[in-house]
Amino acid sequence: MTITAAEVLVSSPGRNFVTVRITTSAGVTGLGDATVNGRELAVVSYLRDHLVPLLIGRDAHAIEDTWQYLYRGAYWRRGPITMAAIAAVDTALWDIKAKLAGMPLYQLLGGRSRRGCLAYGHASGADLPELFDSVRAHLGQGYRAIRIQTGIPGLSSVYGVASSSNAHVGDAAGATSRYDHEPARRSAVPVEEEWDTRAYLRHAPRVFEAVRNEFGPELPLLHDAHHRLTPIQAARLGKELEPYDLFWLEDVTPAENTAMLRRVREHTTTPLAIGEVFNTIWDYRELFEEQLIDYVRSPVTHAGGITALRRIFDYAAVYQIKSGVHGPTDVSPVGLAAALHLGIAIPNFGIQEYMKHSAATDEVFRPAYRFADGLLDPGEEPGLGVDYDDEAGAAHPYEPAYLPVNRLKLDGSMHDW
Numbered sequence: 001m002t003i004t005a006a007e008v009l010v011s012s013p014g015r016n017f018v019t020v021r022i023t024t025s026a027g028v029t030g031l032g033d034a035t036v037n038g039r040e041l042a043v044v045s046y047l048r049d050h051l052v053p054l055l056i057g058r059d060a061h062a063i064e065d066t067w068q069y070l071y072r073g074a075y076w077r078r079g080p081i082t083m084a085a086i087a088a089v090d091t092a093l094w095d096i097k098a099k100l101a102g103m104p105l106y107q108l109l110g111g112r113s114r115r116g117c118l119a120y121g122h123a124s125g126a127d128l129p130e131l132f133d134s135v136r137a138h139l140g141q142g143y144r145a146i147r148i149q150t151g152i153p154g155l156s157s158v159y160g161v162a163s164s165s166n167a168h169v170g171d172a173a174g175a176t177s178r179y180d181h182e183p184a185r186r187s188a189v190p191v192e193e194e195w196d197t198r199a200y201l202r203h204a205p206r207v208f209e210a211v212r213n214e215f216g217p218e219l220p221l222l223h224d225a226h227h228r229l230t231p232i233q234a235a236r237l238g239k240e241l242e243p244y245d246l247f248w249l250e251d252v253t254p255a256e257n258t259a260m261l262r263r264v265r266e267h268t269t270t271p272l273a274i275g276e277v278f279n280t281i282w283d284y285r286e287l288f289e290e291q292l293i294d295y296v297r298s299p300v301t302h303a304g305g306i307t308a309l310r311r312i313f314d315y316a317a318v319y320q321i322k323s324g325v326h327g328p329t330d331v332s333p334v335g336l337a338a339a340l341h342l343g344i345a346i347p348n349f350g351i352q353e354y355m356k357h358s359a360a361t362d363e364v365f366r367p368a369y370r371f372a373d374g375l376l377d378p379g380e381e382p383g384l385g386v387d388y389d390d391e392a393g394a395a396h397p398y399e400p401a402y403l404p405v406n407r408l409k410l411d412g413s414m415h416d417w
């Protein structure tokens with residue numbers, strides 16, 4: 001069974017997605033997610049110009065060999081564009097193999113290890129009353145773990161805080177999307193936000209104190225610092241949040257220099273998660289072997305596919321480190337489905353981030369996975385359980401969109417977003 005076609009599908013049902021569809025001589029097709037938020041067309045070119053011609057005529061069953069061929073064959077290895085392109089091909093080949101086996105993909109990964117994948121949702125608010133409303137709304141929807149992000153006094157807009165002006169462009173329902181945060185804005189250039197680290201560090205512990213007072217000790221709470229702190233600032237935040245028993249504190253420092261986590265770890269027992277911008281197993285070596293983190297944030301889409309992420313999770317398990325897969329809306333339903341098949345099977349599943357996609361997105365991808373009672377389930381359809389609707393996709397052509405950039409409020413210097 002050979003690969004006879006590989007298409008790169010670009011659609012924008014509320015936000016941009018890049019999807020690979022591989023067709024085989026047996027007539028079976030498979031899907032992979034290659035979306036890199038804000039740099040979508042770079043992956044399209046990498047795939048169309050450089051990978052698709054290499055795939056035609058290859059054995060569609062040879063998943064590992066194809067992965068090695070594309071990874072080693074590039075010579076200039078790694079990086080988000082290369083690894084998203086490889087991930088999409090790898091995921092599509094797994095989808096095909098599972099469809100041919102007549103099984104949901106998780107069966108090929110070892111079968112079901114749990115009733116479902118614990119999901120966390122995003123609660124946010126400009127102030128505490130709005131945040132509490134958002135937490136209650138998430139509890140009402142069945143979430144059993146919740147990320148907390150709030151506005152900061154003195155700053156006009158802050159990462160992770162939804163506002164009606166930027167919530168879900170593609171969701172006609174509108175009313176239910178108020179707290180779904182979609183940071184990429186459709187524009188020719190990125191919008192600029194402002195930042196004040198001292199104001200944030202003063203405010204964040206008070207927010208968690210208030211949330212614990214309102215909702216009690218049981219509810220697992222998470223928080224994302226979005227790569228904005230120095231090691232010593234991160235250490236202080238972790239220490240000050242210890243009384244509020246966080247499930248994790250995410251992305252405390254910029255991810256390029258993993259040794260910085262050593263300094264943070266020395267000072268706090270708050271669990272740490274990082275890795276959504278990593279793209280290979282090598283990025284984790286120091287963090288795993290020195291046990292500097294507790295959760296792995298890599299998604300299938302940006303870490304080289306199911307083949308590569310499975311290896312990262314097995315390596316993590318040696319050090320009692322668990323999965324905590326990145327799941328913003330820019331990971332397409334194909335990428336989320338792949339994460340759920342892996343998550344339901346692996347021994348060291350931790351938690352799965354879940355931002356519900358817009359209704360328009362689900363019309364294009366028709367995912368079989370379901371969310372109920374706080375758990376996500378990949379479903380029992382053969383393969384990934386995602387079915388791309390060409391007509392629905394074509395109705396939403398690509399539009400440029402970018403994540404914001406960040407400048408310090410103090411003097412306008414560029415800062416990490």
Ligand SMILES: [Mg+2]
Nearest residue numbers: 224250251276
């Ligand atoms: Mg993050």
